[in-house]
Amino acid sequence: MSSLSMALRLTPYLARSSGSSLRETGLRDAGLPVLAFGTVTALLLTVAGGSQVFWSWSDDIAGTYQALAVVAMVLLIIPLLTLGASAARLAARRRDDRLASLRLLGANSATVVWMTVIESTVLAAVGAVAGAGLYACMAPFLGLIQFRGQAIGSHAWLSVPSILGCILAVCVLAAASAALGLRKVVVTPLGVRTRQTADGAHWVRGLIAAVVVVIGVVAMGMLSSFGAFIVIIAVMGGCFGLALLALNLMGPWILRLRASSQLKRAKRPEQLLAARTVLESPKESWRQVGGVAMTSFVGVFVGVGMAVADTMGPGATDETALLVRDINTGVMITLLGSFLMVACSAGVNQAAAVLDRASTLVALDRVGMPLKLMVAARVKAVMSPLFLVAGISAAAAAVLVLPLTGTVLLTQPVVFLTIGGVFAAGFLLVRLAVAAGTAQIGQVLARPERYASMDS
Amino acid sequence: MNAILHAQQLTKHYPGSIALDHVDFTANAGESIAIIGPSGSGKTTLLHCLAGILRPDAGAITLNTPSAPLRLDTLGDAALSRLRREEFGFVFQQGMLLPELTAVENVALALMLNGTDRGTSESRAAEWLGALGLAGMEQRRLGELSGGQVQRVAIARAQVTGARVVFADEPTGALDSATSNEVLDVLLRSVAANSRTLLVVTHDPNVAARCQRVVELRDGRIVSDSGSSSPASGQADRLAQAAPAAPTSFKGAFNV
Numbered sequence: 001m002s003s004l005s006m007a008l009r010l011t012p013y014l015a016r017s018s019g020s021s022l023r024e025t026g027l028r029d030a031g032l033p034v035l036a037f038g039t040v041t042a043l044l045l046t047v048a049g050g051s052q053v054f055w056s057w058s059d060d061i062a063g064t065y066q067a068l069a070v071v072a073m074v075l076l077i078i079p080l081l082t083l084g085a086s087a088a089r090l091a092a093r094r095r096d097d098r099l100a101s102l103r104l105l106g107a108n109s110a111t112v113v114w115m116t117v118i119e120s121t122v123l124a125a126v127g128a129v130a131g132a133g134l135y136a137c138m139a140p141f142l143g144l145i146q147f148r149g150q151a152i153g154s155h156a157w158l159s160v161p162s163i164l165g166c167i168l169a170v171c172v173l174a175a176a177s178a179a180l181g182l183r184k185v186v187v188t189p190l191g192v193r194t195r196q197t198a199d200g201a202h203w204v205r206g207l208i209a210a211v212v213v214v215i216g217v218v219a220m221g222m223l224s225s226f227g228a229f230i231v232i233i234a235v236m237g238g239c240f241g242l243a244l245l246a247l248n249l250m251g252p253w254i255l256r257l258r259a260s261s262q263l264k265r266a267k268r269p270e271q272l273l274a275a276r277t278v279l280e281s282p283k284e285s286w287r288q289v290g291g292v293a294m295t296s297f298v299g300v301f302v303g304v305g306m307a308v309a310d311t312m313g314p315g316a317t318d319e320t321a322l323l324v325r326d327i328n329t330g331v332m333i334t335l336l337g338s339f340l341m342v343a344c345s346a347g348v349n350q351a352a353a354v355l356d357r358a359s360t361l362v363a364l365d366r367v368g369m370p371l372k373l374m375v376a377a378r379v380k381a382v383m384s385p386l387f388l389v390a391g392i393s394a395a396a397a398a399v400l401v402l403p404l405t406g407t408v409l410l411t412q413p414v415v416f417l418t419i420g421g422v423f424a425a426g427f428l429l430v431r432l433a434v435a436a437g438t439a440q441i442g443q444v445l446a447r448p449e450r451y452a453s454m455d456s
Numbered sequence: 457m458n459a460i461l462h463a464q465q466l467t468k469h470y471p472g473s474i475a476l477d478h479v480d481f482t483a484n485a486g487e488s489i490a491i492i493g494p495s496g497s498g499k500t501t502l503l504h505c506l507a508g509i510l511r512p513d514a515g516a517i518t519l520n521t522p523s524a525p526l527r528l529d530t531l532g533d534a535a536l537s538r539l540r541r542e543e544f545g546f547v548f549q550q551g552m553l554l555p556e557l558t559a560v561e562n563v564a565l566a567l568m569l570n571g572t573d574r575g576t577s578e579s580r581a582a583e584w585l586g587a588l589g590l591a592g593m594e595q596r597r598l599g600e601l602s603g604g605q606v607q608r609v610a611i612a613r614a615q616v617t618g619a620r621v622v623f624a625d626e627p628t629g630a631l632d633s634a635t636s637n638e639v640l641d642v643l644l645r646s647v648a649a650n651s652r653t654l655l656v657v658t659h660d661p662n663v664a665a666r667c668q669r670v671v672e673l674r675d676g677r678i679v680s681d682s683g684s685s686s687p688a689s690g691q692a693d694r695l696a697q698a699a700p701a702a703p704t705s706f707k708g709a710f711n712v
Contacts (some may be wrong), residue, residue, distance in 0.1 A: 272568070273554070276557050279556070360554060363548055368538065368541025369537075438544075
């Protein structure tokens with residue numbers, strides 16, 4: 001019997017046999033992945049619904065709107081993939097006893113991988129349907145958003161096949177990212193553990209990133225000499241791409257530098273634990289918060305740029321003024337969406353990490369480590385890199401458009417207030433999600449016998 | 457001898473079974489006590505109740521502290537947590553240390569949790585590691601240490617705070633026999649040299665034979681207690697006498 005067919009037979013069987021305990025543990029553990037996939041779907045449908053109206057236009061400027069919609073979707077895809085992989089790891093973790101038992105009974109590694117992929121996909125499907133429901137509730141409000149001076153209205157409603165297509169896409173994405181995410185999880189007959197790999201973040205990354213930034217700054221400085229409008233746009237686009245590349249290269253390295261410095265200065269136990277958690281895997285920390293880097297950068301870069309364009313005044317056509325305003329709207333929605341993804345990802349990651357370390361947490365509780373300290377260390381391990389990443393990205397964007405930043409600050413302070421508000425809301429969202437993830441520590445400590453061997 | 461930990465009529469039920477059935481037990485200061493018995497006999501439950509990890513359904517547990525006797529069974533969760541931090545030390549089968557921390561940080565963490573500053577904590581932790589044969593390995597991560605070395609780190613963590621009672625649950629259960637003997641030597645010598653009380657749950661007759669006293673449980677009851685006059689008792693005393701003088705400035709360190 002192939003691994004897949006065995007997995008297809010075993011998965012529903014095990015799901016059925018867990019019936020009585022499902023209410024007790026399964027639903028709670030499954031809640032976070034379902035919530036995560038639900039949010040992803042609602043967000044995807046909202047963006048798709050919101051931008052649907054762009055595709056009904058056929059005039060000259062329609063292409064710009066369509067391209068921007070695609071860019072927004074692409075910006076959301078990276079955190080979406082990270083979230084999918086995290087959810088899959090959590091799915092494997094929450095069923096670790098069963099998966100390990102199956103390995104002990106002779107099921108091969110491929111079978112348990114398939115089972116987890118199937119389960120993760122089912123959770124994604126449940127979440128996606130719930131997300132579609134959420135989208136349906138939001139669509140009337142979505143219709144109030146204005147593009148080109150007109151409310152989207154009924155265009156906010158996607159067709160049923162489009163919604164089904166989106167649900168299917170989320171399921172496929174969940175299955176794919178589950179399979180990828182499981183490369184980090186080892187299911188052995190003796191239990192499930194996360195593969196520990198040496199995770200360096202070399203200074204060479206910083207050097208390459210610095211070179212990339214210099215190229216970008218030089219190109220931006222020569223912008224006016226390029227002449228043709230289309231070339232200027234292309235160079236600006238190229239600089240934006242270079243900046244994103246630099247951020248991705250530098251991210252883990254910067255997080256490692258910062259955590260090393262925090263480790264040296266750490267005085268309290270939670271500071272020591274948080275710094276060591278980041279140092280354990282700077283790339284993993286970056287994956288969790290990296291999505292915000294991209295959008296923070298875009299938020300400030302485009303926000304300021306568009307605000308300046310908005311002040312161009314008499315020279316600008318009505319259509320251009322509307323485009324500027326619409327891009328601002330789109331950027332803020334994308335920024336908030338990206339924070340939502342990062343929040344879900346952080347919550348799910350924390351829940352998975354807590355289950356990963358459950359037996360150690362039980363042992364730490366036994367040696368007298370207070371629960372609030374365990375929680376504080378985990379919160380700090382996420383929020384500190386998040387503040388750093390968002391701050392650096394926003395600052396990098398502000399520096400890149402430095403001459404414009406000052407002008408906007410003076411002429412349109414409301415732009416900065418809006419950007420600041422979106423950041424504050426984003427931080428709050430992530431903090432709430434981390435709180436939901438770390439709440440799992442209390443649940444682990446309430447049932448220590450599930451995680452630590454106890455001889456009666 | 458002075459009783460340090462005293463349990464009276466301890467009873468603990470699990471669904472469908474009784475883990476402890478009116479158990480009376482006293483641990484004296486400085487004793488090493490092995491708690492043995494078949495699986496399901498209640499030995500780990502007894503250890504967990506005495507350590508304030510589990511609450512008994514009935515009965516009383518008293519810890520004699522220098523200030524006043526403390527009734528563990530009446531304390532709240534926060535007070536029990538603090539008690540475990542300050543008065544007790546623990547060595548588990550798998551070490552149960554934090555893999556992201558270095559050896560010295562794992563040991564120092566126990567002191568930092570009690571409010572000691574980091575510098576002092578790490579220097580005392582390093583002295584303990586040195587005394588337990590891990591000099592030069594302070595900055596290693598747990599993944600870079602062998603199973604026996606990890607258990608030595610756990611033994612250092614259990615005692616660095618000056619814990620008066622050390623609880624060990626199958627401390628050599630995951631080790632081969634040669635390493636197991638080494639770790640047991642370190643554990644017994646360190647607790648004896650510092651006049652600490654050791655309660656060790658074990659399946660291993662060799663571990664039991666090297667403790668001063670052996671208590672056997674069966675079906676939640678103590679069926680035998682060798683008392684302090686056990687034939688095995690002399691061995692731990694000899695081990696303590698064989699421990700070289702403390703090489704460091706703080707009370708409690710010793711050489712292996």
